[in-house]
Amino acid sequence: MKERIxxxxxxxxxxxxxxxxxxxxxxxxxxxxxxxIGLNDDKRSFFxxxxxxxxxxxxxxxxxxxxxxxxxxxxxxxxxxxGAKFLLRGLRxxxxxxxxxxxxxxxxSLYPEIESIYLLTLPExxxxxxxxxxxxxxxxxxxxxxxxxxxASEIHHSYL
Ligand code: ADP
Numbered sequence: 001m002k003e004r005i006x007x008x009x010x011x012x013x014x015x016x017x018x019x020x021x022x023x024x025x026x027x028x029x030x031x032x033x034x035x036x037i038g039l040n041d042d043k044r045s046f047f048x049x050x051x052x053x054x055x056x057x058x059x060x061x062x063x064x065x066x067x068x069x070x071x072x073x074x075x076x077x078x079x080x081x082x083g084a085k086f087l088l089r090g091l092r093x094x095x096x097x098x099x100x101x102x103x104x105x106x107x108x109s110l111y112p113e114i115e116s117i118y119l120l121t122l123p124e125x126x127x128x129x130x131x132x133x134x135x136x137x138x139x140x141x142x143x144x145x146x147x148x149x150x151x152a153s154e155i156h157h158s159y160l
Pocket of ligand 1: 009010011012013016017018019022088089090091092096120121122125126127128129130
């Protein structure tokens with residue numbers, strides 16, 4: 001049987017408990033999930049690609065079926081290169097839906113063989129975003145409710 005490989009693309013700047021929840025809920029659905037950090041040259045990131053990679057790897061170090069990678073191309077081209085047949089995304093709001101609908105339909109017309117799969121966020125994670133976390137850090141607030149413990153403790157030690 002063919003391996004069901006999914007790519008979960010994002011900026012993960014930083015990775016939040018919302019992202020983590022989507023991954024954990026997707027584990028029973030796929031054989032392998034590649035968490036792919038998109039490096040968009042137009043968008044200056046808050047955390048380095050090395051830090052984002054290190055954190056996500058640490059969070060999933062006990063999960064053999066989860067890989068972490070970076071990419072610098074069209075998401076769908078990257079997914080095709082990995083052999084993935086699925087793109088995994090999370091949906092929080094109707095704004096997310098409208099954004100994802102357009103990208104999903106473009107991706108489908110470019111590569112019909114790759115299916116986009118969407119998981120609705122848990123209600124308690126709907127308001128969590130990397131943008132909000134970065135904003136809280138700028139004003140030296142407490143982010144421990146929004147990011148996994150390992151990220152929260154490093155932010156508290158090194159960024160506040
Ligand atoms: P992007 O810049 O591609 O939106 P993000 O890192 O913000 O990258 O998000 C990556 C994926 O995770 C997207 O599908 C996004 O909708 C989803 N996501 C972001 N925040 C949450 C959350 N709080 N709950 C569930 N899914 C989320």
